[in-house]
Amino acid sequence: xxxxxxxxxxxxxxxxLVLSLVALWTGFPWLYIWxxxxxxxPAFQDVLLRAIPKDWQRLSxxxxxxxxxxxxxxxxxxxxxxxxxxxxxxxxxxxxxxxxGQLERGTMEMVLAAPVRxxxxxxxxxxxxxxxxxxxxxxxxxxxxxxxxxxxxxGKVDPLRFLPAAANVFGLMVCVAGISAGVxxxxxxxxxxxxxxxxxxxxSILAKLVGRLSQPLWWTxxxxxxxxxxxxRLVGDPAESWRLLAEYDAxxxxxxxxxxxxxxxxxxxxxxxxxx
Amino acid sequence: MPMLVRTENLTKRYGTFxxxxxxxxxxxxxxxxxxxxxxxxxxxxxxxxxxxxxxxxSGTASVAxxxxxxxxxxxxxxxxxxxxxxxxFRRMNGHRVLDFFASLRPGCRREVADTVAxxxxxxxxxxxxxxxxxxRQKLALAVVLAMETPLVILDEPTAxxxxxxRAEVLELVLEARAAGRTVxxxxxxxxxxxxxxxxxxxVRAGRVVHEQSLEHLRRCHRIRAKLNGPLSPIPASLAxxxxxxxQGDDTVVMEAGDSLxxxxxxxxxxxxxxxxxxxxxxxxxxxxxxxxx
Numbered sequence: 170x171x172x173x174x175x176x177x178x179x180x181x182x183x184x185x186l187v188l189s190l191v192a193l194w195t196g197f198p199w200l201y202i203w204x205x206x207x208x209x210x211p212a213f214q215d216v217l218l219r220a221i222p223k224d225w226q227r228l229s230x231x232x233x234x235x236x237x238x239x240x241x242x243x244x245x246x247x248x249x250x251x252x253x254x255x256x257x258x259x260x261x262x263x264x265x266x267x268x269x270g271q272l273e274r275g276t277m278e279m280v281l282a283a284p285v286r287x288x289x290x291x292x293x294x295x296x297x298x299x300x301x302x303x304x305x306x307x308x309x310x311x312x313x314x315x316x317x318x319x320x321x322x323x324g325k326v327d328p329l330r331f332l333p334a335a336a337n338v339f340g341l342m343v344c345v346a347g348i349s350a351g352v353x354x355x356x357x358x359x360x361x362x363x364x365x366x367x368x369x370x371x372x373s374i375l376a377k378l379v380g381r382l383s384q385p386l387w388w389t390x391x392x393x394x395x396x397x398x399x400x401x402r403l404v405g406d407p408a409e410s411w412r413l414l415a416e417y418d419a420x421x422x423x424x425x426x427x428x429x430x431x432x433x434x435x436x437x438x439x440x441x442x443x444x445x
Numbered sequence: 446m447p448m449l450v451r452t453e454n455l456t457k458r459y460g461t462f463x464x465x466x467x468x469x470x471x472x473x474x475x476x477x478x479x480x481x482x483x484x485x486x487x488x489x490x491x492x493x494x495x496x497x498x499x500x501x502x503s504g505t506a507s508v509a510x511x512x513x514x515x516x517x518x519x520x521x522x523x524x525x526x527x528x529x530x531x532x533x534f535r536r537m538n539g540h541r542v543l544d545f546f547a548s549l550r551p552g553c554r555r556e557v558a559d560t561v562a563x564x565x566x567x568x569x570x571x572x573x574x575x576x577x578x579x580x581r582q583k584l585a586l587a588v589v590l591a592m593e594t595p596l597v598i599l600d601e602p603t604a605x606x607x608x609x610x611r612a613e614v615l616e617l618v619l620e621a622r623a624a625g626r627t628v629x630x631x632x633x634x635x636x637x638x639x640x641x642x643x644x645x646x647x648v649r650a651g652r653v654v655h656e657q658s659l660e661h662l663r664r665c666h667r668i669r670a671k672l673n674g675p676l677s678p679i680p681a682s683l684a685x686x687x688x689x690x691x692q693g694d695d696t697v698v699m700e701a702g703d704s705l706x707x708x709x710x711x712x713x714x715x716x717x718x719x720x721x722x723x724x725x726x727x728x729x730x731x732x733x734x735x736x737x738x
Contacts, residue, residue, distance in 0.1 A: 172549070174545055177545075177548075178534070178545060181536070274535075275531075275532030276532050276533065276534055278531070279526070279528065279533070279585070281498065281521075282524070282526035282528075283549040284521040284549075284550065285518075285521075286518060440498070440499040440500060441493075441498040441499065443489060443493065443498075443528070444528070444530055444532055
């Protein structure tokens with residue numbers, strides 16, 4: 170189930186992406202909090218609580234009164250496209266490379282000519298991807314912590330409150346990477362894997378939105394794994410936040426691990442086409 | 446001689462299409478076994494079945510007694526494989542590629558890979574992405590020939606190589622045999638197969654249509670003659686070793702399957718105007734099965 174050579178190679182493969190995301194997620198919280206601080210809290214509250222219709226609260230997932238606080242505003246950073254898209258791109262990129270990416274490039278051929286179990290190749294890559302996701306989320310949280318502690322909102326909010334939100338990002342990354350690796354395990358072309366995943370992601374966004382906005386179609390929210398990605402709800406009462414996180418990450422990491430497991434079994438059993 | 450590789454009725458079907466159909470082969474230990482056939486004949490399918498990349502629809506394959514499906518790990522532990530189009534990690538340089546593959550195989554001696562790379566005149570400091578196709582082929586050969594496994598499978602190993610490197614690769618293949626290793630050599634270059642292999646199998650449309658010992662083939666000759674009189678019947682004592690393969694009004698082509706000596710006496714009695722004796726050669730055997738398609 171483990172291969173050190175594959176572990177090292179996977180880190181080499183993901184090095185550029187990891188470094189890029191480290192740079193992005195180190196700088197982003199600083200920029201986000203600095204930009205947010207340019208709008209004074211009373212003005213922000215005025216816009217949020219008076220100008221925006223109350224119905225729109227359903228989209229945010231938390232009452233506007235909670236959003237209109239320092240903690241609420243920092244929490245919005247975790248649902249900003251810079252974080253969500255980067256986490257998704259990470260998952261799709263790494264997951265799709267697991268099998269179909271390497272089959273498409275033709276590099277899987279010589280690796281599997283060695284006495285290495287396919288499951289070991291798959292699992293070791295999954296572990297390297299998960300370890301890197303954990304590292305990236307740690308970087309994100311440390312960046313949020315330093316941006317709060319050393320930034321314009323120093324002393325106004327406790328940085329530790331964002332730990333569950335960062336852990337929710339980790340859950341999202343494991344989930345997307347797992348589903349991507351599962352699809353990749355049965356495919357032979359990375360472009361097709363990525364296409365399938367993009368379609369699935371768009372479907373998940375739409376299912377979540379419809380579930381939120383339409384009373385009769387509330388159940389569609391359960392068709393979306395994104396229903397378990399709610400970092401903005403994880404910055405309130407600490408006990409409640411950790412309990413909610415456990416629920417969310419159980420879904421996200423559970424789906425990711427099941428997808429990885431199914432992918433490993435399918436990859437071990439399938440025929441591998443010759444490189445084109 | 447004990448057999449290292451055995452396949453029995455090995456078949457791979459994709460729907461109604463048979464990529465390999467009832468292939469039964471035995472490759473003895475310590476010999477170089479050639480696989481010949483046009484593109485799509487089923488050679489690579491056979492090799493991929495042996496390595497466990499694909500599972501057979503029916504039949505079995507084994508290496509050193511290990512089943513290629515059930516004991517794939519044991520099979521691959523005993524096999525070094527060069528794919529037809531070897532693709533390596535583009536971001537790594539040659540040294541790192543050799544390091545990586547050496548670390549994948551316990552007991553693999555990294556210095557052997559360096560030696561092979563030097564013999565192939567390969568600059569391993571260059572990144573794979575910046576290597577020419579031939580250099581990448583040399584790097585893949587250094588990876589594969591460094592593994593001191595009992596079985597080496599080479600799928601078109603000399604494709605894209607310059608003549609010097611080509612000769613060096615054939616030399617390395619002969620050295621592998623001298624060291625007691627078995628080599629399965631798939632190629633389209635008949636002269637290379639003829640120069641290196643002990644036995645060949647000719648594959649056509651998924652079936653092994655002919656097996657040929659090269660040692661026997663070297664003793665076979667083709668006699669082309671122009672006659673100025675009628676051809677007398679082949680004496681009964683020679684009937685088993687000579688056959689007429691083509692006959693015109695005043696020409697005849699015969700093939701002698703064994704030593705020429707007993708035949709020469711009868712040939713001297715024929716009304717010959719011209720005569721040419723040449724080795725049959727693998728090309729003629731190959732053409733028998735592939736020109737006829």
